[in-house]
Amino acid sequence: MALKSSNKVETNVYELEITVDAETFTEACKKAYMKQRKSIQIPGFRKGKATQGMIEKVYGEGAFYEEALEIVYPEAVGSAFDEAGLKVIDQPTDVEFPVMNKQDGVVIKMKVTTYPEVKLGEYKSLKGKMLDTEATDEDVENELKSMQDRNSRLVTVEDRESQMGDTCDIDFEGFVDGVAFEGGKGENYPLELGSNSFIPGFEEQVAGHKTGEEFDVNVTFPEQYEASLAGKDAVFKCKINEIKTKELPELDDEFAKDVSEFDTLDELKADLKKQISERKEANAKTDYENQLIEQVVENMEVEIPECMNKQKCDEMIQDYSYRLQMQGLDLNTYLQYLGQTMEQFREQFMDGAKQQVKVKLALDAIVKAENIEATEEEIAEEIAKLAEQYNMEADKIKAAVTQEQLTDDIVTRKAVDFVVDNSVKE
Incomplete structure (x- = not known):
């Protein structure tokens, strides 16, 4: 099995020609025969006792070609992708088999869509503004009003x-x-x-x-x-x-005792001020990161295959459907309630999907450009954090999440940190 040719025919699309030698395909036909023989009836033979040659004589030489192709196809195609150095992101299209027999082997022709090439623009020394993180007396009063309302x-x-x-x-x-x-x-x-x-x-x-x-x-x-x-x-x-x-209940010390661990309203206010400040700091950090990443995306050059956007959109809808199921609803019933078709529903997610794809491509490019890696210690820390978050044993986390996924999450976060650490706060 070998890659005969790999030609770029358009942006992110390659045309491949792959060969499977006659000996390999012939052996695959034998395996197909061994797998199917018990279910094949030939006149004059007990069921399952007919030879491969007799079956091919009755049904034609290609009797086992389809099954044999299923045997050799995955390895042949996977090896060809590796040999060509292509990161394929979608199912092959325009697949043809101009040659398929035991004398000549198999020739496979196909087109594949590959992970896009990203040309990074400026991603260092970017500028952004930090939101105000001070918790004001007005913020505290608004929080108290919400607590009042919840306890009314x-x-x-x-x-x-x-x-x-x-x-x-x-x-x-x-x-x-x-x-x-x-x-x-x-x-x-x-x-x-x-x-x-x-x-x-x-x-x-x-x-x-x-x-x-x-x-x-x-x-x-x-x-x-x-x-x-x-x-x-x-x-x-x-x-x-x-x-x-x-x-509404009165805002006094008794209220503080009823709704919190504190004995006085002043203590409750002080704690609320601290919580609001922490929340604002977290929001400001996220907003600042988003400002910078938006600039990275704007500065890069890339042509994104539409299949990537569709795949991300599918993921978002699947996640939404799962959350509906947790509430006892199925997606089709929900769409009927909204009076929407699936296509209309998908449109609502597509813009967000496209933006997420752009962000991921930009961060992956930074990971590559800066040789960002995840250490064994960082992976172990990530597993421990997930185990605590989901109240699961570390071994179960390892079984549920691949090391590749863990590594990807870690290096993506480190790429964001790199952009932030090399930015300028206005």
């Missing part, structure tokens, strides 16, 4: 109209052109006014009504809604059964 309770109110922020227990039924539609009815539904959980304009029209009052809500379904309702005008017959409002 709902109390029923009488003799007043509903307001934005209230939670209304409502009955409703929707009609389009005077006909009730499926899924448009609900009873004793708790709707928080201002949560934007209903169709735009619905919640605002519930506000201003009292308990026991019946009224109509007129809305237009968004164009992106389920196909049968998209863009249509609807009338919802509504009734408010009960109005509840949030009752």
Whole structure:
């Protein structure tokens, strides 16, 4: 088996011609015969007892070619890729077998898409601005308000109209052109006014009504809604059964004791200030890195094969689907709820996929240019960190994640650190 020729026919695309010698292919035919003989019936022979020659005489010399090709193809193609020094990133196309017999062996012709060549531009001495990391008193107050809201309770109110922020227990039924539609009815539904959980304009029209009052809500379904309702005008017959409002706890030492490990409100505020500052520092670090990496991407030259973008998009959708499954939903049901086709859903991910591919190509190029490597100690530390994160034994982490994946993660992070360490803060 050998690589006969490798020719670049366009950017990131090579045309290969690969040969499998007659002896190797003949031996593969014998292996194919041994594998299939028990299932082949030839008149005059007991099942499984016919010789290879007799079977080929009855069914033709090529009786075992297809199976033999499956035997030799993977090694022949893999060896050819290595010999040509090509990093192939997609399934071969335009695959042909102009020659395939035991006298001459096999000739395989194909086109392959390879990992793109990246020409790095400037990636050192880049400039970026760090976000402010100071935790202000206003930040602390906002955090306390959020904690207040999370620890509030709902109390029923009488003799007043509903307001934005209230939670209304409502009955409703929707009609389009005077006909009730499926899924448009609900009873004793708790709707928080201002949560934007209903169709735009619905919640605002519930506000201003009292308990026991019946009224109509007129809305237009968004164009992106389920196909049968998209863009249509609807009338919802509504009734408010009960109005509840949030009752916030007092911000005092008792509140601090109830919601934290601290005895005083001042201690809680000090801890919140520290947490906010740490959070801002982490966000500032990430934002600064992103600024620099965006510049690296802008400065490089590369033609990216479309298959890389599609593969990354597939990965992102698969990850999204997995997270939906964790919530008890499947992707097809979710798409029906959104009123979207898979193609429309994919479009939402494609821009992000393209950017991720560009970033990875840029960082891989820096790893190569700077000879960045992962040490055994760093790999061991990464395994220990993952084991702690997922509460698993180190051996199970090693079985689940390849060393190649671990190495790739480490050198990618080190490439980002290299860009940051060689940058200039404005």
